[in-house]
Amino acid sequence: MIHFVQTLISGLSLGSIYALIALGYTMVYGIAKMLNFAHGDIIMVGAYAVIVVVFQLNMPAFVAILVSILVCAVLGVTIERLAYKPLRQSPPLTVLITAIGVSYLLQNVALLVFGSEQKAFPQIFNFPPLNIGQVSIDGITLATLIVTGAIMVLLTLFINKTKLGKAMRAVSEDKDAAGLMGISTNRTITITFAIGSALAAFASIFYGATYVYIKPTTGSMPGIKAFTAAVFGGIGSIPGAMLGGILLGVIEQLSKTYVSTLWSDAIVFGVLVIVLVVKPTGLLGKQINEKV
Amino acid sequence: MGKKEKERKASAVGARLNDKPQFSKNLLTILMVAVIYAVVSYLVYSGSASRQLSNMLISISVYIILAVSLNLVVGLLGELSLGHAGFMSVGLFSGCLFSIATVDMMPIALRLPLAMLVGGLVAAIFGLLIGLPALRLKGDYLAIVTLACGEIIKNVITNLDFTGGALGLDTSGIYSKTKTLLPFAIILVFITTIVMMNLKNSKHGRAIMAIRDNRIAAESTGINITYFKLTVFIISAFFAGAAGVLYGHSFANVKPAAFDYNMSIEILVIVVLGGMGSVRGSIIAAILLQVLPEALREFSDYRMLAYSVLLIVIMLLNASPKFAELKGRWSIGNLIRHLRKNKAQEVAKHE
Numbered sequence: 001m002i003h004f005v006q007t008l009i010s011g012l013s014l015g016s017i018y019a020l021i022a023l024g025y026t027m028v029y030g031i032a033k034m035l036n037f038a039h040g041d042i043i044m045v046g047a048y049a050v051i052v053v054v055f056q057l058n059m060p061a062f063v064a065i066l067v068s069i070l071v072c073a074v075l076g077v078t079i080e081r082l083a084y085k086p087l088r089q090s091p092p093l094t095v096l097i098t099a100i101g102v103s104y105l106l107q108n109v110a111l112l113v114f115g116s117e118q119k120a121f122p123q124i125f126n127f128p129p130l131n132i133g134q135v136s137i138d139g140i141t142l143a144t145l146i147v148t149g150a151i152m153v154l155l156t157l158f159i160n161k162t163k164l165g166k167a168m169r170a171v172s173e174d175k176d177a178a179g180l181m182g183i184s185t186n187r188t189i190t191i192t193f194a195i196g197s198a199l200a201a202f203a204s205i206f207y208g209a210t211y212v213y214i215k216p217t218t219g220s221m222p223g224i225k226a227f228t229a230a231v232f233g234g235i236g237s238i239p240g241a242m243l244g245g246i247l248l249g250v251i252e253q254l255s256k257t258y259v260s261t262l263w264s265d266a267i268v269f270g271v272l273v274i275v276l277v278v279k280p281t282g283l284l285g286k287q288i289n290e291k292v
Numbered sequence: 293m294g295k296k297e298k299e300r301k302a303s304a305v306g307a308r309l310n311d312k313p314q315f316s317k318n319l320l321t322i323l324m325v326a327v328i329y330a331v332v333s334y335l336v337y338s339g340s341a342s343r344q345l346s347n348m349l350i351s352i353s354v355y356i357i358l359a360v361s362l363n364l365v366v367g368l369l370g371e372l373s374l375g376h377a378g379f380m381s382v383g384l385f386s387g388c389l390f391s392i393a394t395v396d397m398m399p400i401a402l403r404l405p406l407a408m409l410v411g412g413l414v415a416a417i418f419g420l421l422i423g424l425p426a427l428r429l430k431g432d433y434l435a436i437v438t439l440a441c442g443e444i445i446k447n448v449i450t451n452l453d454f455t456g457g458a459l460g461l462d463t464s465g466i467y468s469k470t471k472t473l474l475p476f477a478i479i480l481v482f483i484t485t486i487v488m489m490n491l492k493n494s495k496h497g498r499a500i501m502a503i504r505d506n507r508i509a510a511e512s513t514g515i516n517i518t519y520f521k522l523t524v525f526i527i528s529a530f531f532a533g534a535a536g537v538l539y540g541h542s543f544a545n546v547k548p549a550a551f552d553y554n555m556s557i558e559i560l561v562i563v564v565l566g567g568m569g570s571v572r573g574s575i576i577a578a579i580l581l582q583v584l585p586e587a588l589r590e591f592s593d594y595r596m597l598a599y600s601v602l603l604i605v606i607m608l609l610n611a612s613p614k615f616a617e618l619k620g621r622w623s624i625g626n627l628i629r630h631l632r633k634n635k636a637q638e639v640a641k642h643e
Contacts, residue, residue, distance in 0.1 A: 029432075034432075035432040035435070035436070083604055083608070086608055086611055086612065087607065087608070087611050089611075090607075090611045091370070092431040092432065093366070093370055093371070093372055093431070094607050094610065094611060096372055096431070096432060096435055097372065097560070097564060097603055097607055098603065098604055098607040098608070100374075100557060100560070100603065101600045101601070101602075101603030101604035101607065102600070102604060103600075104557065104596060104599065104600030104603070105597065105600035105601060105604065107596075107600075108594075108596045108597040108600055109597065111593075111596075112593065112594075112597065224436070224439065227436060228436070228440075231433070231436070260451075262447075262450070262451045263447065263451060265443060265444075265447050266443075266444045266447035266448055266451075269440035269441075269443050269444045269447075270440075270444060272436070272437070272440045273425060273437055273440050273441065273444075276425065276429060276433050276436065276437050277424075277425040277428060277429070277437070280428065280429060280433055
């Protein structure tokens with residue numbers, strides 16, 4: 001029983017990271033209606049930014065966090081401007097291939113700059129573990145869960161209560177109509193990318209704090225799995241991303257413990273295929289009807 | 293629409309269907325492939341080909357088949373498949389296992405084609421399995437599902453015992469030299485090219501492109517979407533699997549981890565560079581992208597970087613109307629048309 005609870009908690013730790021990444025995915029996908037394949041790689045860049053600031057510039061941790069958020073946001077906006085904006089009117093296939101290209105570009109630039117060997121992430125947090133009876137929860141897991149939960153609430157409020165959030169919902173619903181109502185579609189999408197990428201910076205900090213080692217390919221697999229999580233929860237839905245992320249993390253950890261570590265990837269991707277085929281709208285997503 | 297205009301349109305459509313530019317284009321592609329293979333076969337069998345070249349020939353052929361078959365999904369059906377390496381891998385392992393089992397029973401001239409058939413059929417079954425979700429999904433979701441299926445295939449093959457596991461399958465028993473494999477490679481490339489080109493210009497091909505351009509409109513004209521989508525995935529997987537078997541015979545050991553997402557992307561780069569939907573383009577791009585990295589070995593660190601830049605730049609250029617105009621003006625087709633026109637004028641002058 002203790003073993004099972006401990007597995008669930010490890011799953012929660014993994015799932016909270018997925019949830020954090022999935023929040024960024026769902027933001028961008030929900031509003032810009034494009035799959036930003038490079039999202040996972042922005043996380044990798046954010047993690048390297050922290051490493052450079054802490055180890056090479058010898059700055060304190062909070063500066064590193066700020067720099068990482070800034071770098072990710074600027075990177076996200078730059079990518080959007082240079083690569084995605086000219087393709088607003090293009091078929092989805094074109095945008096998707098470009099996004100894959102951007103993802104590869106970031107990985108390979110990082111490979112050239114930082115080399116292929118993994119680098120250690122600085123220990124920027126030192127939370128004591130929480131012990132409840134025989135069960136112990138890592139401090140970092142709790143911190144990730146709290147931060148993810150807080151971001152989820154803030155994002156929901158932002159989308160539902162602010163003027164900019166309203167503009168985002170309008171753009172998501174119908175770009176042309178939103179434009180006719182005086183909303184600057186391009187500016188709204190740029191801001192979406194800035195926020196989504198800033199969230200990637202948060203994800204990079206907690207990923208680094210949990211898993212310590214960073215490689216140029218660090219971001220791609222968690223990125224794809226987090227996308228799975230976002231779809232699982234219902235793409236475009238912010239609470240859905242959190243729910244999907246945590247569920248996926250728990251499923252992955254359970255399959256690692258009770259089935260086999262070797263098969264866990266196949267199981268997670270199997271879940272993805274089943275969810276997409278059986279219920280593409282996800283757990284909390286809205287049904288979209290196709291117009292003729 | 294006036295009656296006259298209707299008639300004019302009808303006759304224009306008739307003219308487009310009646311004349312034979314498609315045919316001559318296909319002939320050009322076949323000729324191009326034939327000439328290239330005639331030259332390399334001469335070089336290989338006369339012994340004057342360098343070791344480097346003859347080592348590359350099989351992998352170039354394999355990549356041509358992979359790219360041409362992926363082009364069916366990406367170019368014709370307009371869906372992104374990121375699991376092509378998975379099909380190749382399934383075909384490779386089943387075909388090579390068959391080949392290993394029958395190595396003492398049959399000569400290679402019978403064993404390899406049969407193994408290709410086995411590999412292709414097994415891959416086709418997987419193509420059908422992956423094609424099924426494709427019936428409900430499109431775009432981003434379908435791309436992610438194919439990616440996931442590719443990763444599942446890799447994961448399963450790595451964890452099975454009879455495929456050699458993570459250490460890879462020992463194919464030293466069926467390993468063959470380029471000189472032995474080249475005729476099979478040439479035949480397979482020809483079959484793939486001809487099937488794809490004929491499919492593209494057939495009623496089926498037009499139905500598939502109609503689905504790509506507007507699914508709902510295609511459905512309402514009576515095109516059976518289920519049938520065509522599944523056909524595309526099955527045919528594409530079949531050839532990828534057959535190519536995998538050929539690939540497996542050119543190594544003494546194959547590791548399942550090599551056929552991952554990155555390899556699928558590499559094939560996609562070839563298709564995009566060659567032009568989506570263009571069989572000839574895929575062939576040229578496959579040759580280029582295999583020969584160039586070999587020739588520019590000292591820059592090998594930048595290979596993947598260059599691929600990623602290529603993907604982005606080609607997509608951006610294709611989307612830009614200015615580039616489309618330039619391309620139209622400077623294309624080879626336009627040049628030929630221009631020359632023909634000049635010639636016709638000269639002939640007219642003489643008369």
